[in-house]
Amino acid sequence: MSETSSIPSSAVPPAKSARPELSIVVPVHNEADNLPLLVERLRPLLDGAVSSWELVCVDDGSRDGTLSVLKLLSAADPRINAVSFSRNFGKEIAIAAGLDHASGDAVVIMDADLQHPPETILLFLEKWREGFLNVYGQRADRAGEGRLKRNFAKLFYRLFASFGETELPEGAGDFRLLDRKVVDALRALPERARFSKGLYAWVGFRSVGVTFEVAEREHGQSKFSFRKLFRFAFDGLSSFSTVPLKVATWAGVVIAIIATCTAFYFMIRTLFYGTDLPGFPSLIVSIMFFSGIQLISLGLIGEYVGRIFAEVKRRPLYLIGERVGFDARTVDHPR
Ligand code: UDP
Numbered sequence: 197m198s199e200t201s202s203i204p205s206s207a208v209p210p211a212k213s214a215r216p217e218l219s220i221v222v223p224v225h226n227e228a229d230n231l232p233l234l235v236e237r238l239r240p241l242l243d244g245a246v247s248s249w250e251l252v253c254v255d256d257g258s259r260d261g262t263l264s265v266l267k268l269l270s271a272a273d274p275r276i277n278a279v280s281f282s283r284n285f286g287k288e289i290a291i292a293a294g295l296d297h298a299s300g301d302a303v304v305i306m307d308a309d310l311q312h313p314p315e316t317i318l319l320f321l322e323k324w325r326e327g328f329l330n331v332y333g334q335r336a337d338r339a340g341e342g343r344l345k346r347n348f349a350k351l352f353y354r355l356f357a358s359f360g361e362t363e364l365p366e367g368a369g370d371f372r373l374l375d376r377k378v379v380d381a382l383r384a385l386p387e388r389a390r391f392s393k394g395l396y397a398w399v400g401f402r403s404v405g406v407t408f409e410v411a412e413r414e415h416g417q418s419k420f421s422f423r424k425l426f427r428f429a430f431d432g433l434s435s436f437s438t439v440p441l442k443v444a445t446w447a448g449v450v451i452a453i454i455a456t457c458t459a460f461y462f463m464i465r466t467l468f469y470g471t472d473l474p475g476f477p478s479l480i481v482s483i484m485f486f487s488g489i490q491l492i493s494l495g496l497i498g499e500y501v502g503r504i505f506a507e508v509k510r511r512p513l514y515l516i517g518e519r520v521g522f523d524a525r526t527v528d529h530p531r
């Protein structure tokens with residue numbers, strides 16, 4: 197490794213193992229300030245908890261010197277590796293890339309901003325050693341978030357519970373430990389639209405939740421705007437449920453029944469009382485109503501067709517610009 201030459205001579209670099217016990221996967225987007233803190237917190241903790249570990253950071257198109265920080269960290273400790281995307285692909289894809297590059301017997305996924313307390317990893321490991329393969333962190337509460345965001349999250353979980361074809365444990369996010377078996381199962385899923393929360397639940401395996409308190413973000417701001425979260429929620433629902441498509445059918449059936457009843461009503465009325473000209477307002481209203489329903493249905497179908505389009509293009513999930521610390525090993529090509 198070329199960077200090794202820049203290690204201060206006093207520091208003895210810890211040995212890098214080809215198949216560590218634990219890999220930590222961290223999606224990183226503009227977190228140059230947080231990364232050194234994260235490593236500082238993780239290092240002593242992991243040294244005491246597992247026989248060998250590695251850190252796999254996925255630089256998701258950062259623009260703030262995150263990559264150079266990662267290079268420095270990797271030069272000082274070869275157990276720290278990174279891949280850098282050619283641009284910002286989003287957190288979900290960054291996690292997928294992290295799983296592709298992690299080689300541990302177990303993999304922990306966590307955020308770089310220290311909102312996921314590293315100490316919780318010890319509880320994850322405990323459960324893993326008890327035989328659980330899919331150990332997910334569950335937020336104790338969402339106190340740190342705005343009321344609006346919290347209520348939307350609640351609504352999303354409720355919608356998912358009634359529409360989704362997969363059960364989603366409430367408050368479970370990406371902070372979790374996955375056994376190698378689960379990682380391999382996830383990697384074998386070919387879809388491009390990756391709603392990982394749903395995928396983790398879909399693959400199943402022996403699962404258990406561990407509650408944790410979400411800490412304050414150390415530096416910087418959350419990268420998820422309201423608009424982005426909304427899009428994310430819709431993606432999640434539509435990739436795990438076909439109910440929205442059925443809504444159009446149901447609406448059509450209900451409206452057809454109403455229309456038939458109205459037709460009968462007018463027919464009888466005309467037979468008994470003759471025709472009258474008034475009725476323009478109801479005509480306009482019904483035309484508008486039906487066009488609305490049709491447009492909504494078309495839009496919904498369009499969303500799914502768009503998704504099919506994205507899948508059939510079979511573009512690679514991500515493109516890697518640079519690898520840091522991985523050259524000692526062969527790495528699979530991205531899908
Ligand atoms: N992140 C990423 N790509 C993005 C946005 C975020 O890899 O496009 C990373 C980010 O660096 C962090 C994690 O995803 O490690 C969670 O992001 P953030 O803290 O902004 O989200 P929140 O905590 O508000 O859910």
Ligand code: MG
Pocket residue numbers: 307309311413418
């Ligand atoms: Mg955060």
